[in-house]
Amino acid sequence: MSEEPSLAGHTVYRPADLSKLDGRKLPVVVWGNGACVNAGNSFRNFLTEIASYGYVVVASGPIDPEWPKSMRPPTVGPDGRRVLPPPATKSGQLVDAIDWATSAKNPYLAQTDAGKVAVMGQSCGGVQALEASADRRTTTTVIWNSGIPIGGTNMAGGKPFLTKEDLKALHAPIAYFVGDLSDQAHPNAQDDFDKLTLPVFLGWERGVPHGGTYRQPNGGEFAGVAVAWLNWRLKDDARSKKMFVGDDCGLCVNPRWVVRQKNLK
Numbered sequence: 001m002s003e004e005p006s007l008a009g010h011t012v013y014r015p016a017d018l019s020k021l022d023g024r025k026l027p028v029v030v031w032g033n034g035a036c037v038n039a040g041n042s043f044r045n046f047l048t049e050i051a052s053y054g055y056v057v058v059a060s061g062p063i064d065p066e067w068p069k070s071m072r073p074p075t076v077g078p079d080g081r082r083v084l085p086p087p088a089t090k091s092g093q094l095v096d097a098i099d100w101a102t103s104a105k106n107p108y109l110a111q112t113d114a115g116k117v118a119v120m121g122q123s124c125g126g127v128q129a130l131e132a133s134a135d136r137r138t139t140t141t142v143i144w145n146s147g148i149p150i151g152g153t154n155m156a157g158g159k160p161f162l163t164k165e166d167l168k169a170l171h172a173p174i175a176y177f178v179g180d181l182s183d184q185a186h187p188n189a190q191d192d193f194d195k196l197t198l199p200v201f202l203g204w205e206r207g208v209p210h211g212g213t214y215r216q217p218n219g220g221e222f223a224g225v226a227v228a229w230l231n232w233r234l235k236d237d238a239r240s241k242k243m244f245v246g247d248d249c250g251l252c253v254n255p256r257w258v259v260r261q262k263n264l265k
Contacts (some may be wrong), residue, residue, distance in 0.1 A: 001041060001048065003062055006105040010097055011040020011059045013051035018111050024054065025113035027139075027234035030097040030132070031059040032125025034145070036087035036157060039064035039073055043122065044172040046219035046226070053227045055234075056112055058097035060089040060125070064065035071075075087124060094119055094132035102137065116234040118142060120226070122212065123185060128156045130192075134169035140176040140233040142226065145210050147188030164195055173199040173264075175229050175244070177222060192236075193260055201244050202260040203251050225251070 001013050014026065033042050040059040051057045064070050074082040100106055102114040117207060118140050121129035126146020133141040152163040160169070174196065176189040186204065193202045205221065213220025229244065231237040243250035245264050249259040 001044065001063065003040075004100075004107065006107070007058070007097070007100045009038075009060070009062060009093065010100070011056040011061060011063050013047045013055075013059070014108060015051060015054060018108065021054075021111055023103070025116075026054055026056045026108070026111055027113045027116035027118065027122060027230070028098065028101040029055050029057045029118045029130075029230065030094045030101070031057060032091070032094055032121030032128035032132075033060055033089065034122040034125055035071070035084060036089045036124040037061065038088035038127065039067045039070065042067055042071070043214050043219075044216065046214040049219040049223040050226055050230065053231070056101060056106075056108060058101055060093040060097070060128075070232065080201075084124065087155055087157040089125075089128070091128035091131040092158055094121070094128055095135055098132075098135060098137055100158065104167070105158060110218070113234075115139075118230055120144065122146060123210065123216065124155050125250065127153060127162060128158070130170070131156045131158045131162060131166065133174075134166075136171065138172045140172050140229070141170065142229055143174065143176045143189065143192075144222065145178050145183055145185045147173050147176060147178075147185055147190075147192040149188050150191055152157045164191070167195055169193060170196070170198060173233060175201040176203070177212075177225060178202075179210050179212060180204060180206050183208075183210040185210060190260075193262065199263040199265070200261075201264060203257050206256050206258070208257055 122144040231240040
């Protein structure tokens with residue numbers, strides 16, 4: 001995990017010893033943080049695990065030495081609902097990360113597969129990822145505990161207001177992974193799934209709340225699912241594909257998971 005001088009305001013994760021790649025290339029993963037926080041190390045366990053499987057991961061925000069003490073907590077509005085602070089990052093930072101990872105500014109460009117790009121994010125960062133995924137360089141999108149709210153939102157810090165109509169700008173295969181019915185993003189993800197005509201997968205795990213498993217050792221079960229999806233979509237790994245495709249897919253037969261599939265091959 002490092003900050004690169006050529007990419008201000010971001011944090012980069014990569015395998016420590018690139019000499020062991022033996023000519024293999026690292027696909028790119030760009031990441032929007034939950035709550036749109038400006039701390040590229042806020043999902044360190046999860047993103048380090050992904051990078052260790054052979055990816056260059058670029059998260060919005062610098063390394064915050066005070067994390068998590070520096071995180072601004074939500075407040076409670078007059079109606080008793082949680083009110084998040086204004087987004088400290090913007091969806092455009094994910095596009096900036098793609099620009100950097102696929103250009104000569106990337107000091108690891110020789111080891112980077114610039115033609116394979118995943119755009120991912122959690123919660124508020126997932127909405128940012130949905131907006132950024134209109135970029136034609138996106139190979140796949142992965143949305144974690146998120147989806148566009150049914151009434152629209154201004155939380156991404158990009159367009160003044162995102163609505164379900166913005167889903168029409170997406171072009172690449174997409175996956176949603178959410179928590180159980182206690183996850184406030186659960187209905188948003190389900191509604192996105194219903195409206196999309198792209199190849200799309202949706203899985204939710206019983207007993208997992210909105211916070212997911214990201215801060216568990218090695219990112220918990222969500223990290224393993226992330227690696228499998230990325231290995232399938234960015235590395236054409238046939239074994240990983242079996243976790244998501246078919247009536248007897250790996251997550252389909254896992255009693256902890258509930259799965260929906262559309263147009264997957």
